[in-house]
Amino acid sequence: AQKAAQQPQGPQKVAGIDRIIAVASGKGGVGKSTVSVNLACALAAEGRRVGLLDADVYGPSQPRMLGVSGRPASPDGKTILPLRNHGVTMMSIGLMTNEREAVVWRGPMLMGALQQMMGQVQWGALDVLIVDLPPGTGDVAMTLAQKYALDGALVVSTPQDVALLDARKGMNMFEKLGTPIYGLIENMSTHICSNCGHEEHIFGHGGVAAEAESMGVPLLAEIPLHLDIRTSSDGGAPIVVSKPDSPQATAFRDIARRL
Numbered sequence: 001a002q003k004a005a006q007q008p009q010g011p012q013k014v015a016g017i018d019r020i021i022a023v024a025s026g027k028g029g030v031g032k033s034t035v036s037v038n039l040a041c042a043l044a045a046e047g048r049r050v051g052l053l054d055a056d057v058y059g060p061s062q063p064r065m066l067g068v069s070g071r072p073a074s075p076d077g078k079t080i081l082p083l084r085n086h087g088v089t090m091m092s093i094g095l096m097t098n099e100r101e102a103v104v105w106r107g108p109m110l111m112g113a114l115q116q117m118m119g120q121v122q123w124g125a126l127d128v129l130i131v132d133l134p135p136g137t138g139d140v141a142m143t144l145a146q147k148y149a150l151d152g153a154l155v156v157s158t159p160q161d162v163a164l165l166d167a168r169k170g171m172n173m174f175e176k177l178g179t180p181i182y183g184l185i186e187n188m189s190t191h192i193c194s195n196c197g198h199e200e201h202i203f204g205h206g207g208v209a210a211e212a213e214s215m216g217v218p219l220l221a222e223i224p225l226h227l228d229i230r231t232s233s234d235g236g237a238p239i240v241v242s243k244p245d246s247p248q249a250t251a252f253r254d255i256a257r258r259l
Ligand code: ADP
Pocket: 025, 027, 028, 029, 030, 031, 032, 033, 034, 035, 059, 061, 187, 188, 223, 224, 225, 226, 227, 228, 229, 230, 231, 233, 234
């Protein structure tokens, strides 16, 4: 009898997707989704074919941030049609569950959902797929890095010590799994008053830069804490779309240019 075809080992590429970039954070609420959506929109504005996979099972926020609603259709019952806005093709795990339902999925279900989103969504040909991971180093992040050939990971942290400690764990995980780390992004770096422009280091200063230095990874950006960044995401038109020339948008566009 003929030997069964050998399953290829190690992380796989996804057909039609040129690069997969993971956006990770140690903690929730540090701005990982904000960075993901603004990067996706900035890359799309540069003319790249961009997908955004919202894999944050605990707090999927991309439908709101990207301003899309409704359920993705599955005309053939096998594949899923993603949604699209601001030049970005998006699928969210939040669209596979009821918005008010708490997600109590266990590891194997999470991994199944991730594989479904990677393999059954009709992404089309993409230059870049940005994956907005759940915070921390759980099953989704591990599975993604183990099963799929990631081009690299971006790690988002605030300047606070607690967030930094968790970000370090995330970077260690990617290192162990052989995923290149593009660099750290400091979010909520300084607060810029939308009224008078006064700057204040609400969460401290310099911590992420020092961490990047000690880990030997680049500090890719320092993104200010600014009211417009939140209101624009809440309104479904991220800052790089709604105010592309504002200094707040520049930080995201600079990162996109370096990717
Ligand atoms: P995470 O994905 O890490 O959980 P989010 O991106 O959802 O975090 O951000 C949490 C909240 O903070 C959101 O309401 C978001 O709009 C807001 N936010 C994130 N970054 C900034 C920023 N730089 N300035 C103002 N608000 C921000």
